Amino acid sequence: MTNFKTGLDFALELDRNDKLSHFRNQFHIPKHTDGKDCIYLCGNSLGLQPRVTQSYINQELKDWAELGVEGHVHGKNPWLSYHELLTDNMASIVGAKPIEVVVMNTLTTNLHLMMVSFYKPTKKRYKIVIEGDAFPSDKYAVESQLRHHGYDDKEGLISWNSREGEELLRYEDLEKILERYGDEIALIMVGGVNYYTGQFFDLKRITELGHMHGCVVGFDCAHGAGNVNLDLHNSGADFAIWCSYKYLNSGPGSLSGVFVHERHAYNKELNRFTGWWSHNKETRFKMRDDFDMLPGAEGWQLSNPPILSMAAIKASLDVFAEAGMDNLVAKSKDLTAYFEFLLNELNNDNIKIITPSNENERGCQLSIQVKNADRNLNQKLTKAGIISDWREPDVIRCAPVPLYNSFEDIYNMVERLKLILNEK
Ligand SMILES: *Cc1c(COP(=O)(O)O)cnc(C)c1O
Numbered sequence: 481m482t483n484f485k486t487g488l489d490f491a492l493e494l495d496r497n498d499k500l501s502h503f504r505n506q507f508h509i510p511k512h513t514d515g516k517d518c519i520y521l522c523g524n525s526l527g528l529q530p531r532v533t534q535s536y537i538n539q540e541l542k543d544w545a546e547l548g549v550e551g552h553v554h555g556k557n558p559w560l561s562y563h564e565l566l567t568d569n570m571a572s573i574v575g576a577k578p579i580e581v582v583v584m585n586t587l588t589t590n591l592h593l594m595m596v597s598f599y600k601p602t603k604k605r606y607k608i609v610i611e612g613d614a615f616p617s618d619k620y621a622v623e624s625q626l627r628h629h630g631y632d633d634k635e636g637l638i639s640w641n642s643r644e645g646e647e648l649l650r651y652e653d654l655e656k657i658l659e660r661y662g663d664e665i666a667l668i669m670v671g672g673v674n675y676y677t678g679q680f681f682d683l684k685r686i687t688e689l690g691h692m693h694g695c696v697v698g699f700d701c702a703h704g705a706g707n708v709n710l711d712l713h714n715s716g717a718d719f720a721i722w723c724s725y726k727y728l729n730s731g732p733g734s735l736s737g738v739f740v741h742e743r744h745a746y747n748k749e750l751n752r753f754t755g756w757w758s759h760n761k762e763t764r765f766k767m768r769d770d771f772d773m774l775p776g777a778e779g780w781q782l783s784n785p786p787i788l789s790m791a792a793i794k795a796s797l798d799v800f801a802e803a804g805m806d807n808l809v810a811k812s813k814d815l816t817a818y819f820e821f822l823l824n825e826l827n828n829d830n831i832k833i834i835t836p837s838n839e840n841e842r843g844c845q846l847s848i849q850v851k852n853a854d855r856n857l858n859q860k861l862t863k864a865g866i867i868s869d870w871r872e873p874d875v876i877r878c879a880p881v882p883l884y885n886s887f888e889d890i891y892n893m894v895e896r897l898k899l900i901l902n903e904k
Contacts, residue, residue, distance in 0.1 A: 484821040491891035494818065500811050500882060503803055506531050507729075507884040512865035519889045519896075521868045523881035524675075524703060524845050527729030527796075536795035540787050557794075559787050561761075563778075566790065569797035573805055574701065574722070575711035576739050579776035583793060584757075584785060587702060587723040587736040588617045591669075593780055594719045594738070595625045597752045598696045599667045605694070606631050607661060611649060611670040612641035613677070618700050622669060638665065647834040647849075648679050655689060662693030669697075672704035672720070676871060678835035678845035680708050683715035691716065702726060705737060706800065707843035709809055712739045719744075727881065728800075730793040735785065740777045748773055755782030803883060811882035812844040818887055819846055819880055822894040828901060834875065845879045847871075850901075857900065864896040 484490070495501050507528045509517040520528060543555035552559045563583055571581040584590065599608065606629065608622050623633035638661060640654050658665065668690040673680045683699055690697035698719040704710050706727030712720050720739040724730035728737075744750060756764055758779050760772040773779045800808070816839070823833060823846070830851040836842045850857060851874070858870035869877040880890055 484818055486822070486825055488888070488891055491818075491887040494814070494887035498811060498887070500803055500807060501886065503799070504884045504886060506799060509884065510867065514865070516865065519866045519893050521866065521878040521880060521885070521889075521893065523729075523884070524707075524726055524877060524879035525869050526725055526732060527706075527727055527881070528884055529731065530729055530795050530799050532799070533731070533792050533795040536791040537788055540791045559784075562787055562790050563781075563785055566793055566797060569801050570737050570793075573728075573797070573800055574705055574720070574737065574739060575709060576713045577742055579745055580713060580739050580742055582738050582777035582781060583724070583735050583790065584738060584781045584783075585736055586733065587700075587721055588621055590721045590736045590738050590780075591618065591621050591700065592625070593753060593782075594698055594721060594740075595621070595667070595669075597744075597750045597780070598698060598718055599625055599629075600696075600751070601626075601629050601631065601666045605664055605666045607636050607638055607665045607667075609638045609640055609654075609657060609665055609668045609670070609695075611674060611681075612639045613674060614639075615671060615675045615700065615702070618669065618671065640670070647677050648836060649674075649681075651682070651685060651689075654686065658689060658693045658695075662695070665690075665693065665695045667696045667698065670699060672699045672701035672710055672722075673708060673843050673845075675703050676847060676875065676877075678703075678842050678847050678877070680704065680836070680840070680842050683710065683712070683717055687716045687718075701739075703845070704843065706805075706808075707812070707845075709805065713742070717741060724793050724796070727879075728793070729796040729883070731789065734789050734792055738777050738780060740780065742776075745776045745779075752780060753782065757781035757783055757785075799883070808882045812880075813839045815880040815882055815885060815887065815890060816842065816844050816846060819878070819890045819894070822890065823848065826894065826898055826901075828898075830901065843879075844881060845877055848876045848878065849874055850876065860900045860903075861897070864900065866893055866896060 507530055512518045543551040566583045567578045567581055571578045610622055626633040626636040642649050687697045696718045699717055701720050701722040705722035718741055722737045725734045758781050763769050832849045834847045834849050853874050
């Protein structure tokens with residue numbers, strides 16, 4: 481869609497024509513002090529709660545109350561195999577085969593577990609490439625892996641940086657890094673969608689480049705899962721990880737998803753940390769058998785999982801399945817383009833959108849850089865009922881989420897931002 485117009489009437493017309501607009505009612509929208517809905521643009525940080533979540537969790541509380549340990553086998557959704565109820569929907573959201581996906585642990589934990597298997601440094605090839613403005617947890621995790629293997633974390637870490645005066649990363653620069661250091665690099669680990677700029681990387685291109693130079697390639701898709709079409713299987717990536725509490729609306733600190741490419745599904749040579757949940761399901765409770773690895777991503781599980789958290793994930797994935805990822809991505813593109821249009825219409829030289837303008841190189845986040853602004857601006861936005869995310873030094877990140885944000889939300893956001901920017 482390109483023919484946008486200014487004015488509230490046009491926003492309301494877009495909402496009337498939006499086939500997904502009714503999904504907003506399936507979510508709890510936080511209220512502002514005036515009792516009206518907040519304009520919630522923080523789904524990239526913590527997604528909102530689906531109204532059905534409570535009943536999914538209550539079902540498990542009820543089975544626990546009434547059945548105790550028997551719930552593992554006789555619950556409505558037996559806990560022993562509960563995680564399997566999440567696999568198909570999660571796999572379709574990230575574009576993977578079911579054998580490639582499991583939900584377990586939390587994100588940074590899984591990043592470490594993946595590096596146990598996929599970061600195998602040798603004397604000559606031990607370096608790790610990350611993106612310049614990587615999410616801090618990823619950077620810390622990667623540095624600690626270098627140290628764990630006895631390498632210097634400064635010397636061993638290569639940053640794929642943006643150029644002077646630019647925000648976005650260029651593939652030519654990654655190519656140069658690989659031409660120069662390719663045979664010293666063991667692992668390329670970048671965010672599928674950069675958390676700061678919202679740049680959605682070409683996962684296939686990065687993977688092919690890395691593989692051509694003999695590197696393992698993994699992605700942190702925390703800002704991509706439930707936001708963009710990741711198409712993980714076809715990207716050829718060796719592994720990926722993501723959390724379920726951002727775009728996947730599964731509640732604070734909820735569990736993480738893991739992708740391990742099918743080509744590694746039966747590889748028993750890969751080093752890994754194991755636990756009883758990585759062991760063959762059929763014989764798990766015989767307890768005295770030697771270890772017998774489960775094939776696929778499931779073979780990386782350690783523990784029996786927290787069912788209450790999984791129930792929240794199941795609730796959310798059922799909403800996603802009903803809406804359909806393709807429909808969501810289509811609306812997301814319109815919503816984000818409309819947002820961009822209105823911001824550009826402000827004609828304010830103090831604001832600059834640093835997110836790519838190409839709709840295929842971004843998801844639903846726009847990062848807006850405001851000249852000479854500080855945290856004060858964010859406080860004013862909050863006071864005006866807008867929940868967005870401030871990142872130092874001068875960026876407001878806003879994520880119009882297609883499941884629960886309306887075109888009217890975007891219209892009101894930009895109107896309020898305009899008032900605040902024009903204040904003296
Ligand atoms: C949100 C996010 C994290 C957070 O990690 P947790 O282990 O869930 O606390 C890590 N990396 C990226 C890229 C993120 O976006």
